[in-house]
Amino acid sequence: xxxxxxxxxxxxxxxxxxxxxxxxxxxxxxxxxxxxxxxxxxxxxxxxxxxxxxxxxxxxxxxxxxxxxxxxxxxxxxxxxxxxxxxxxxxxxxxxxxxxxxxxxxxxxxxxxxxxxxxxxxxxxxxxxxxxxxxxxxxxxxxxxxxxxxxxxxxxxxxxxxxxxxxxxxxxxxxxxxxxxxxxxxxxxxxxxxxxxxxxxxxxxxxxxxxxxxxxxxxxxxxxxxxxxxxxxxxxxxxxxxxxxxxxxxxxxxxxxxxxxxxxxxxxxxxxxxxxxxxxxxxxxxxxxxxxxxxxxxxxxxxxxxxxxxxxxxxxxxxxxxxxxxxxxxxxxxxxxxxxxxxxxxxxxxxxxxxxxxxxxxxxxxxxxxxxxxxxxxxxxxxxxxxxxxxxxxxxxxxxxxxxxxxxxxxxxxxxxxxxxxxxxxxxxxxxxxxxxxxxxxxxxxxxxxxxxxxxxxxxxxxxxxxxxxxxxxxxxxxxxxxxxxxxxxxxxxxxxxxxxxxxxxxxxxxxxxxxxxxxxxxxxxxxxxxxxxxxxxxxxxxxxxxxxxxxxxxxxxxx
Numbered sequence: 001x002x003x004x005x006x007x008x009x010x011x012x013x014x015x016x017x018x019x020x021x022x023x024x025x026x027x028x029x030x031x032x033x034x035x036x037x038x039x040x041x042x043x044x045x046x047x048x049x050x051x052x053x054x055x056x057x058x059x060x061x062x063x064x065x066x067x068x069x070x071x072x073x074x075x076x077x078x079x080x081x082x083x084x085x086x087x088x089x090x091x092x093x094x095x096x097x098x099x100x101x102x103x104x105x106x107x108x109x110x111x112x113x114x115x116x117x118x119x120x121x122x123x124x125x126x127x128x129x130x131x132x133x134x135x136x137x138x139x140x141x142x143x144x145x146x147x148x149x150x151x152x153x154x155x156x157x158x159x160x161x162x163x164x165x166x167x168x169x170x171x172x173x174x175x176x177x178x179x180x181x182x183x184x185x186x187x188x189x190x191x192x193x194x195x196x197x198x199x200x201x202x203x204x205x206x207x208x209x210x211x212x213x214x215x216x217x218x219x220x221x222x223x224x225x226x227x228x229x230x231x232x233x234x235x236x237x238x239x240x241x242x243x244x245x246x247x248x249x250x251x252x253x254x255x256x257x258x259x260x261x262x263x264x265x266x267x268x269x270x271x272x273x274x275x276x277x278x279x280x281x282x283x284x285x286x287x288x289x290x291x292x293x294x295x296x297x298x299x300x301x302x303x304x305x306x307x308x309x310x311x312x313x314x315x316x317x318x319x320x321x322x323x324x325x326x327x328x329x330x331x332x333x334x335x336x337x338x339x340x341x342x343x344x345x346x347x348x349x350x351x352x353x354x355x356x357x358x359x360x361x362x363x364x365x366x367x368x369x370x371x372x373x374x375x376x377x378x379x380x381x382x383x384x385x386x387x388x389x390x391x392x393x394x395x396x397x398x399x400x401x402x403x404x405x406x407x408x409x410x411x412x413x414x415x416x417x418x419x420x421x422x423x424x425x426x427x428x429x430x431x432x433x434x435x436x437x438x439x440x441x442x443x444x445x446x447x448x449x450x451x452x453x454x455x456x457x458x459x460x461x462x463x464x465x466x467x468x469x470x471x472x473x474x475x476x477x478x479x480x481x482x483x484x485x486x487x488x489x490x491x492x493x494x495x496x497x498x499x500x501x502x503x504x505x506x507x508x509x510x511x512x513x514x515x516x517x518x519x520x521x522x523x524x525x526x527x528x529x530x531x532x533x534x535x536x537x538x539x540x541x542x543x544x545x546x547x548x549x550x551x552x553x554x555x556x557x558x559x560x
Contacts, residue, residue, distance in 0.1 A: 009034040013060075016041055022066070024049045034058040038085065042066060051077040062087040062109065072098040083107040087143065100132040108136070109143040111167065128152070129173075134159035145191070146170040153192075155180040165189040169216070176200025177217075182208050193218040193240065202246075204229045211235055218264070219243040226251055226265075238262040242288065245269055250289075255281040266312065267291040274318070279304035288312040290336065295319065298342075303328035314360070315339040327352040338362040338384065345369075351376040360384040362408070372397045384408040386435070391415065394436070399425025410437035410459065417441065418466060423448030435459040437484075444468035445490075450476040459484040470494050 008031050012018060018040040026035070027049025035053070038060045045068030046061070053059075056078050067090040075084065076098045084102070087109045099108070129149060134156030136142075140163060150172040157163070158180035164187060173195045181190070182205025190212065192198065199221035206215070207229025214237055215230075222244040230239070231253025239254070242264045249272030250265065261283055270292040278287075279301025285308060295317040302311075303325025309332060319341040326335075327349025333356060342364040350359075351373025357380060367389040374383070375397025383401075386408050393416040394409065404427060418441050422434070428451045435457075442465035449455075450473030458477075460466065461484045469492030474480075480497065 005029060006031050008032060008055075011036040012040060013037070014039045018042060021045075022047055022050075026050065027052045029053070030055070032056055036060040037064070038062045040064055044068070046071055046074050048074060050074050053078055055080060057081060058083040060085040061089065064089055067091060075099070076101055078102075079104070081105060082138075085109040086113065087111045089113055097130050097132055100130060100135055103135055104138060105136050106138050106162075107141045108139060109141070111143045111145040111147065113147055129154045129168075131156045133157060136160055137162070139163050140186075141165040143167040144171070148172060150174065152176075153178055153181075153198075157181065158183040160184065162186055164211075167191045168195070169193040171195050173198050177203055177206075177220075179203045179205050182206055185209065185211065187212055188235075189214045191216040192220055195220050197221060199223070201225075202227050202230075202241075206230065207232045209233065213237045216240040217244070222246055224248075226254070226270075228253055230254055231256055233257060234259065236260050238264075240264040241268065243267045247271070249273075250275065250294075252277040255279075257281065257283075259283050261307075262286045264288045265292070269293060271295075273297075274299055274302075274313075276301045278302060281305065282307070284308055285331075286310040286312075289316070291315045293317060297321075298323060298326075298337075300325045302326065305329065306331065308332055309355075310334045312336045313340070317341060319343065321345075322347050324349050326350060329353060331355055333379075334358045336360045338364065340364050342366055346371050346374075348373045350374065353377060354379060356380055358382040362386040362388070364388055366390060368392075370395050370398075374398060375400045378402060380404055382406045385412065387411040389413060394419050396421050396425075399427055401430075402426035403430055405430055406433045407431060408433070408435045410435045410439065412439055414439040414441060417443035418446055418460075418463075420446030420448045422446075423451045428452055429454070431455055432479075433457040433459075436463070438462040441466060445471055445474075447471040447473040450474045452477055453479065455480055457482045457484075460488065461485055462487045464489060466490060468492075470497065472496055 007029055010032060013036050021044040022042050024047035027047055030052065032053050033055050035056060043065045046066060051074045057080050059081060062085040071091050079102065081102050082104050084105060084107065091113050128151030131154050133154055137159055139160045142163060145167045146169065148171060152175040153168065153173050155178045163184050166187060166189065169191045174197045176199055177192065182203060187209050188211050193216045196219055201224035202222055204227040207227060212233050213235050218240045224246065225248030226241065226246055228251045231251055234257055236257050237259060238261060246268040248270065250270060252275045255275065255277040258281065260281055263284060266288040272294065273296035274289065274294060276299045278299055282304060284305050287308060288310065290312045293316065297320035298318060300323040303323065306328055308329050311332060314336045317340065321344035322342055324347045326347055330352060332353050335356060338360045343366065345368035346366060348371045351371065356377050362384050365388065369392035370390055372395045375395065378400060380401050381403055382405060390412040391414065394414055399421055414436065423446055431452055432454050433456060437459050441463045444467060450471060455477050456479050458480065464487060466488040469490065475496045
């Protein structure tokens with residue numbers, strides 16, 4: 001290939017077998033117009049001979065391990081460049097501002113090079129966006145994300161009138177969103193997320209960006225109200241204002257954007273009610289309003305959002321009964337409403353939500369029996385109803401939930417005998433955590449629970465009417481890691497739950513046993529410490545849920 005001096009396009013994308021340094025001979029392919037080497041395994045600097053590629057208009061080197069301090073000295077001599085992607089490399093440079101001399105550029109991506117922390121590159125850049133960026137008047141896409149850049153966002157960006165996508169996320173910009181961005185009338189994507197020091201208010205002029213489809217201002221330190229003018233953005237597909245300090249009420253006009261699929265307003269200080277106009281946003285698939293100061297009922301118009309897959313409204317002051325229209329949300333997968341003040345019975349129409357994977361309604365004032373219709377939710381993986389006022393017996397229909405991992409029913413007023421049917425139902429193939437604490441269950445522990453082969457945590461404490469011993473059949477629960485049953489009336493031994501056949505009972509360490517047990521008046525012969533009578537409560541399962549999910553309601557592994 002290196003001798004094909006008439007070749008105009010060379011694309012070796014995604015060839016992981018390409019390793020070592022970039023061949024300098026590529027610089028001799030004088031007719032090249034397109035060179036695409038992204039997602040290969042080249043390392044080291046860009047060869048000086050690349051400066052000879054005077055006809056090159058498209059250069060893509062992103063996602064390699066390239067480095068060096070002379071990248072701009074080489075690239076700025078390729079004056080016909082219209083497309084330049086150097087993202088996800090290890091470049092440093094002594095003169096990065098020179099890139100902005102390439103005035104024919106239409107696409108520039110130098111994201112994820114950690115410019116602000118890269119010695120001379122960061123110093124020469126001044127850790128700030130240079131004002132000369134305004135000379136790139138042909139730009140359509142600009143990506144400077146994740147480079148530790150600081151200082152203000154240059155108002156000279158307003159000169160880039162053709163700009164359609166602007167990504168400045170994950171930097172340290174300050175001094176607010178410049179109102180001049182409202183002049184970028186071709187803009188479709190604006191992502192300033194995770195610039196926590198940016199601060200300031202949301203400029204009303206952003207409502208003039210009529211072509212805007214994606215606006216992400218998550219975690220930018222914004223204060224003040226959400227401008228009503230954002231309701232003019234009728235082409236909006238996704239709006240993310242999570243993790244700010246926004247105040248006031250939710251503008252009703254926002255829900256008139258029928259194309260919008262994602263609306264994220266979580267973790268702010270918004271007040272007022274969820275307006276009935278929420279039912280107009282029929283395109284919504286994700287609605288996250290959690291961790292605000294919202295109050296009042298969940299409007300019955302919520303049932304109009306038949307495309308909704310995620311409804312996250314926990315940690316507000318919402319109250320009243322839940323509307324029957326929730327049963328219309330047949331595509332719903334996650335419904336999180338814990339830590340509110342909802343009352344009354346769960347609507348039986350929840351049984352229509354056949355796609356539901358998670359429902360968490362803990363820490364409310366919900367009451368009455370659990371609807372038997374919940375047994376229809378065969379896709380369900382997590383069910384959390386702790387800290388409510390539910391009563392009656394636990395419905396046997398829950399045994400149909402063959403995909404359920406977590407069943408949290410503690411701190412309610414359930415009565416009757418300990419539900420032995422759990423161990424003979426479809427739950428045996430999936431259940432990993434079972435919690436029915438602080439209730440009025442009575443009788444002995446069922447031997448059938450020994451069939452729960454996937455169970456890891458079992459919490460039954462504060463059921464003072466539970467008597468008898470730990471069944472021998474529970475030795476079959478070989479994945480059990482924790483057993484909490486203090487404040488019951490159990491007696492006897494727990495030795496049969498030990499993980500090892502110890503030769504010398506009573507002298508083993510906890511890590512040898514592999515099981516944490518919290519019981520009173522129960523003995524253990526196999527080791528000295530698994531029976532922990534000094535158990536200290538650490539909070540309810542709702543708090544545990546908060547620890548496991550981020551500000552977007554996504555699982556931390558890490559809830560746009």
